[in-house]
Amino acid sequence: MENEFFWNDFKLKQPPLVTLLVKDTSFAKNVFVVINRFLQQLSEPDAKDFEETAALIGRLMARRKNSFRNMPGFRSVCKLNAALCRLLRLDLARDLENFRGALPDVCDEDLGGAMPTRSSFEFILVRLLGFYHLHERIRECCLSAAAYFTQLLRNNFFMEFTTLLIAAIAKLSKLSSLQAGKSATLYNKLRPQVANYPQVQKHKFLADNQELPARLEPPMRTNNQTQKDETPDIVLKPKKVVTKVEKAKLVAKSDVGTIIARKGTPVQDAKKPTFNEDVLATVADAQKFIERESQARKLNPPPESCFTRKIAKHEWLAAQTLFQRKLSKEPEKALSIFRRFIVNKIK
The missing domain is CATH 1.20.140 (Butyryl-CoA Dehydrogenase, subunit A; domain 3)
Structure with a gap:
């Protein structure tokens, strides 16, 4: 060695x-x-x-x-x-x-x-x-x-x-x-x-x-x-835990302003067709209305001019059946019931 x-x-x-x-x-x-x-x-x-x-x-x-x-x-x-x-x-x-x-x-x-x-x-x-x-x-x-x-x-x-x-x-x-x-x-x-x-x-x-x-x-x-x-290690600060009560207090204190309801523009309102009760003034008008709406409901999708497009199919058929039954005996009552049904569903 x-x-x-x-x-x-x-x-x-x-x-x-x-x-x-x-x-x-x-x-x-x-x-x-x-x-x-x-x-x-x-x-x-x-x-x-x-x-x-x-x-x-x-x-x-x-x-x-x-x-x-x-x-x-x-x-x-x-x-x-x-x-x-x-x-x-x-x-x-x-x-x-x-x-x-x-x-x-x-x-x-x-x-x-x-x-x-x-x-x-x-x-x-x-x-x-x-x-x-x-x-x-x-x-x-x-x-x-x-x-x-x-x-x-x-x-x-x-x-x-x-x-x-x-x-x-x-x-x-x-x-x-x-x-x-x-x-x-x-x-x-x-x-x-x-x-x-x-x-x-x-x-x-x-x-x-x-x-x-x-x-x-x-x-x-x-x-x-x-x-x-x-390089010194970066110390991460723990996140502050906010409870539901504190969140509610913060929301109550915050100024959210005044809620303003926005209305549709005139152009949009003009494009949308409006329903007029006068189209159901007589029994003949009601029959024409039923025929026109039935033809429009068959289209897929129904056009904007179809006022009854949001009415369920079974409700629309029930309204027609009731109108036809009452028409022979009490035409005025049949027209009144059908008119109330249509107005309540559309408006």
Whole structure:
């Protein structure tokens, strides 16, 4: 482990998981909580989206390997795929679960217990370093590939493939920043706990010339994200509830003015035919009226000159029948009844 980038060593071996008795186990509670929270975050939807997008990058690279293998941007995609494969081999979740399982079940400052050695804890920190720097490498390859394929897109070259590839790279870069930020947060919380773990002098994981960084900086956020965070949230005021009683009071207080009845215009009144009772002055006039109205009612629709168009069919037939029955014995009474019926229905 003399290499400066020892966290990226393919031959890095995990030290044997040995536990030693310690008198104070209170610090292990916080370690257990932060590791458990990070493992839960690895199963969230954004982590699954990262895995699916990484698989899509690999399939796109394999599909266009012969067509774009000499392009600089495609070489960046190949480097990106290599970093994703390296991240897949890292398997940080497995190492964290093994270390979490070695922590004592009950942690208290007055209670002793078996605690993993410092070498095992430093191995976890080195794995976090590798996880963090691999995501940094992934974002660098994403930027390099996106710059090249964006230029192709501007020149209208390979529009469909280029658009899909840029979208996948952008999504991968965003999700990589999220995971790198979570790993940096976990590392910053675990790093101060190194001195609390028991150390075996003959079994040191780190060499004398190697030292773990004191802190990892989360990835820089873009301008859009920073501007979004700095913008204060808009607080929506709740709507005022107005009861029916309050509505009635408001209506009573409101000045609605004077209601004016609108009369029909003279032109409209002139167009509408008016009914005159004098057309039913005699029995002969009534018979002519019945004949004329019966002919008009047969039309569909009845014309405006048909005064009885709004009278129901059964009522009109009943009025005719009654008029014919009374006509032979009492013609004046028949005419009077029929006239009253027509006047009441029309006016």
